Amino acid sequence: MEQQILVHRLPGGLVLLGEPMPWLRTVACTFMLPAGTCCEPEGKEGLAGAVMEMIERGCGDLDSRAYMEVLDALGVETGSAVMTTHSTFGAVMRSDVLPEALHLLGQALCDPTLPADQVEDVRQICMQELRGLEDEPSHRCFTELKRFRFSHPYGRIAQGTREGIESIQHVDIVDFHRRHFSPGGTVLAVAGNFEWKRLCDLVEELFGGWRGEAQSELSPVQVNYGSRHVDFASSQTHLALAYDCPAYGDAEYYPSRAVVGVLSDGMSSRLFTEVREKRGLVYSVLATCYSIRDRGSVLCYAGTTANRAEETLEVLLQTIDSIAQGVSPGELERLKFRIKSSMVFEQESSRARSRQIANDWCVLGRVPTQREVLAEIDRLTCESVREHFLRYRPRAFSLVSVGSEPLELPVGADHT
Structure with missing residues (x-):
């Protein structure tokens, strides 16, 4: 079967990509947002990771527990990652539950509750990840190489710093989400068993009205020897x-x-x-x-x-x-x-x-x-x-x- 890469652009700037794989029984979607570590404010290293943790702590009318229960009932496996220039948020599921799952993921992305009473819990999770990195010298070696080799802010790591994590407040999380979880520069990539026309209609319905701030230009990357x-x-x-x-x-x-x-x-x-x-x-x-x-x-x-x-x-x-x-x-x-x-x-x-x-x-x-x-x-x-x-x-x-x-x-x- 000839490979197809399908593209649909929404008014707010979101780009929808599709690769049909009809021989599969699953479908996966990945949101890639311009919200990586290089977007973090000075002194707030680790903020991007904290926000990715917070968006799954409830959305719309659902609290954190209810959100996870709905995903579990649908058999949806979610995952996220923070990188240098972007962050990803996505899921894999049976193809028949794509509409319900994408609706829920869209709410988490665009309308998360970001509960203030869970900031401290998220801070402790981020601290544990950072401690785990520091206790594993082979991983620490690569993170220190990144910090040393690449110019600021490209040398930052997803786990952040102890000082940065300790300084994160609820207002920082809300502000980072508002600034960087924006359709401009964001890609939604869907691969697997789906019908393209129905997918486009669904994404238009869910994200057609999504608007956000324009993203600023990034500085050139320099290296140190x-x-x-x-x-x-x-x-x-x-x-x-x-x-x-x-x-x-x-x-x-x-x-x-x-x-x-x-x-x-x-x-x-x-x-x-x-x-x-x-x-x-x-x-x-x-x-x-x-x-x-x-x-x-x-x-x-x-x-x-x-x-x-x-x-x-x-x-x-x-x-x-x-x-x-x-x-x-x-x-x-x-x-x-x-x-x-x-x-x-x-x-x-x-x-x-x-x-x-x-x-x-x-x-x-x-x-x-x-x-x-x-x-x-x-x-x-x-x-x-x-x-x-x-x-x-x-x-x-x-x-x-x-x-x-x-x-x-x-x-x-x-x-x-």
Whole structure:
């Protein structure tokens, strides 16, 4: 069946996207709103997450308990996430309950009660999430890398800060919701088993009158290079390393994704083989592509012992640079197979497709079809991947270490 990406724009600015998947019995919807951590006021870090928690504490005539009971009765599974520039709120359900579920989700989004007597409960939940992050050094390593590498306010993390969470008041929650839960810049992506005409009519009925404030332009993303250490009493050392690469949406993104795939996709990848299997330096090692607006990065992680941390960093850098010597046909074929397999798996999940098309629209302003993506993957050759790496060969890095002893980048690797 030919893939369809359907688009309908509402007067207030909300964009409705649809991808019919009639072979499924489920449907998923994802709201992606311009309400990420970079929108938080100074000193209120963690506010975006608190608001996402509060919108499900009752809406319309329903209190928190009644709201959850209705969702449970319908068999709806909800979920939310706070990211840098956006926040997401969505659900997956049987296709026959979409009208009732979307009505309820719309109320939570546009008309939440935001009860003042539950602010303290939400504050404690946010504090617990932050403490959990601080107690897990591998996760903390990545969050500290984000704070260090990206310019303000893009270095903020979803969990916020202790001072920010403690300062949140009810008026802050109400004001953030009013300013940023707005149809302008918001996408509603629906994927699964649904009828497009009925969906458009339903969304017009529920959101046709939704209006809100215009969103302000965001500042450019800048990055910092160099080393930062976070002291943590442990026999282990966790290191997170980042370097520049083309962002998602750039014409050079897929060759960059191929480089990361050769380095980190699967147990036959170079990092797993060279750093873990051959030398036994780490118990965990990975690399992934990460983009904030038009700024792309490759993020790497390694968990090792304190006495082998320097050697781990050295081998990690050498393995990354080994791409300059070329990529084997076997490596490239395995990478292509893994990417194509993941695309097949995605076609079995309405939730995964809903999230993906929402993200694509917000980042690219369009939704590439799977045929387009497959064509990009098929165009990759061993030589094109190597040439890409040589054009974008990493010279400057951002490094964060968490452990008892600090790590430093080699001379010359901390600046462009």
